[in-house]
Amino acid sequence: MTTVSTLPPAALQASKAALDAAMAEGKVADGAKPPSSQAENGKESADDMEEGEIQEVDMESQAQGIRTVFSNPKDFNVKHPLYSAWTLWFDSPSTKGRNLPQTPMTAVPPTPVPQTPGAAAAAQGWMEDIKQVITFDSVEEFWGLYNNIVPPSQLPQRANYYLFKEGIIPAWEDEANKNGGKWSIQLPREKNRGNVDKWWLNTMLDAIGEQFDPHFEEPAPHSLVTGVIVSTRPQFYRISVWTRLAPGSDDTEKLRERTEVIGKHFKMKVLGFAEAQKLAGPLATEVEFISHKDSEKKGKGGKKIVI
Secondary structure (H helix, E strand, O other): OOOOOOOHHHHHHHHHHHHHHHHHHHHHHOOOOOOOOOOHOOOOOOHHOOOOOOOOOOHHHOOOOOOOOOOOOOOOOOOOEEEEEEEEEEEEEEOOOOOOOOOOOOOOOOOOOOOOOHHHHHHOHHOOOEEEEEEEEHHHHHHOOOOOOHHHHHOOOOEEEEEEEOOOOOOOOOOOOOOEEEEEEEEHHHHOOOOHHHHHHHHHHHHHHOOOOOOOOOOOOOOOOEEEEEEEEOOOOEEEEEEEOOOOOOOHHHHHHHHHHHHHHHHHHOOOOOOOOOOOOOEOOOOOOHHHHHHOOOOOOOOOOOO
16 A cells, blocks of 8 residues: 655655655664675675665664654654644733743743844733743654643643744744634633643644645645644633634635635534534534634624534
């Protein structure tokens, strides 16, 4: 069976190079002989083979020395690049006025604040209390991060995790967000404490794996998704998926359809609900989309898309 990689060519090449380097490192560390000496052990070298003959590969020796985040969470040497780099941000009442996050992760220095257009405005006020945790650009680094942070079910009330593409500040004012909106769902805290960690993990995985927007390469050069957020409140959890564009009265039907695809994926693939399932109730909402501009109206109107 032939397996087709879904990684972009550059990422696939980098991943192969990392794997080859790990294999070579493992052979040297274990005192293995170079490939040219295989004939001495009864195996033919490439020069001794006839045309069309397939050289035998010792997979066991190649696998030696390869360390993934699953086998060694702290000292892995294989990385599978993501399509984009991502930054995790955090805030809670305990971080206000402090320089470093206290509960989600320790011993991880913050990266410099990205200076994107709109960052100066977004950095005012509440941005003074939000803290960067780390930026990562590989599957292994993501799992290394995830294995060392507090899950949402154990966060204090009024805490938030923000996972956004590198260079995008998790604020409406950022250039990447100002014309967009968000899909979100709100569910009662006590009834869903056992589910929120799974939902948040699924949301992050589909975001960094570019699974929300299947048309992000054509016709637009970017995915509509800029980031995802989980918020803990005294009585409920809220999970959101932010987009760089929001459908409006002057937009084509194609943008609305593309936006709705993200909402349906969020509801059915990430959260695991049926498309027709009704979720609204006390402290609960449906999976709803609203533009950031309408959100700023603070209850004074704004049209929502409900899945």
